[in-house]
Amino acid sequence: EVQLVESGGGLVKPGGSLRLSCAASGFTFSSYSMNWVRQAPGKGLEWVSSISSSSSYIYYADSVKGRFTISRDNAKNSLYLQMNSLRAEDTAVYYCARLGSVTGHAFDIWGQGTMVTVSS
C-alpha cells in the first residue's frame, strides 16, 4: 500500500525549533518530488516547500523562506522539514504530499498530517 506517515509535531514556544519527518512506503520514494503543505486551524491549504527526487531543486513559500529547511534521505525513504524561529502563525497541520508522475503537477498521495502548535 502506498503510504506517507508524518511525525514530529507538537507544542513549541515562539522562536523555538521542530523537525518533522515523513516516512514513505509502497512506492519508489527516490523517483518522486516531495512536498510539505500546511493547514492552519479552520483555514485553507498552503503549499510550504518542495524538493526534487535527487534534492537538486528546492523551493519554499515566501512565508517560511530562511526559517524552514526541507531535506530527504532516499536510502531511508524519508522526507524532513526543519522548522526554526517558529511563529504563532506557523501553527497548523503539516502534511507531506507526493508530486505524482502520471498526474503531472498534482499532489496525488497525502499523509494524515502532524499538528504543530506554536504558543507560549
Add this chain to the structure above:
Amino acid sequence: QSALTQPASVSGSPGQSITISCTGTSSDVGGYNYVSWYQQHPGKAPKLMIYEVSNRPSGVSNRFSGSKSGNTASLTISGLQAEDEADYYCSSYTSSSTPWVFGGGTKLTVL
C-alpha cells in the same frame, strides 16, 4: 503569490449538479494546464480528484469533471450525493518563485 479565488460556499440538493470556480491569473491558471482539485472531509487529509485541468485519477467517480477557460478553472460535480459534502480546493502550478498555489477553498453543502 496570492491564493487562487474560490467561492466560500456552494450548495445543492441530492441529484443536482454544482460548479465551483477557481480564478487565477495568466501566471498560474491561465498559463498552464496544471490545475488540480482536492476534496477534504473534516479531520481528513486532502484527496486528489482532478489533475491537469480535466483528468480523473483511477478510482474517482466520473461524476467529477474539470474544465478551464482563460484564467478560470471549474470543478463540476453531477448527481450530487451526501458523501460529496466536503471542502474543495483548487491548485495550480505557477511561474513564480513559489511553484504551487492553492485556492482558499469552497465548502460544499448537500441540502
